[in-house]
Structure formats: C-alpha cells, structure tokens
Amino acid sequence: MKRILVCCAAGLSTGMVVNRMRQAAEQHNIAVELNAAGINAFTETFSHYDCCLLGPQVKTHLEACRAQAASSQIPVSVINAMDYGMMRGDKILADALALLA
Secondary structure, eight states, X not given: OEEXXXXXXXXXXXXXXXXHHHHHHHHTTOOEEXXXXXXXXXXXXXXXXXXEEXXXXXXXXXXXXXXXXXXXXXXEEXXXXXXXXTTOHHHHHHHHHHHTO
C-alpha cells in the first residue's frame, strides 16, 4: 500500500482534496493511505510516507521540502493549481502515483 501525504497551509483545504482522492482510489480499487496536514507538520511527518504533495498555496516551500526529503528518497511535488481548485481527486491521485513509478 502506497502512503501519500498532502500538505497545505493549515491542512483544511487538503482534507477536501484527500477525500476526493480517496473516492477515486476506491472507484479504481487502488490501495493507498492518504493524509492531509499543515505544512508546519511536514518535517515531523514526511518520513512516514512514500511521497508528498504540496497544495499550490504553499508551493514556495517546495525546494525546502524536497531538500528535507531527498535523503529518504521521498518525492515531493506541487499539485497542479487547476486540479486543486477543481478538486480533481482522480487526477491528483494519478499524479501522485506517477511520482512513485
């Protein structure tokens, strides 16, 4: 089972995105663990996941997060702003899984 962390400013808007991603995973019978968190929790939590996605509103943290995760070989990426705004859980999930391929 793949484990994916989704971070935003406070973890609230990503909670909705994660729910949409869970729905897409269930529809396609994909076994994943999905969690949302605020960007402030990244340092303490990223090592428990296979990849991490950042909401567009915290994209300025991308390089710092990538640097922290590099030694653990955990990919970090920013969610496409349009997909995030439209809550396209299926597309966001597919992008996360592509990071792990």
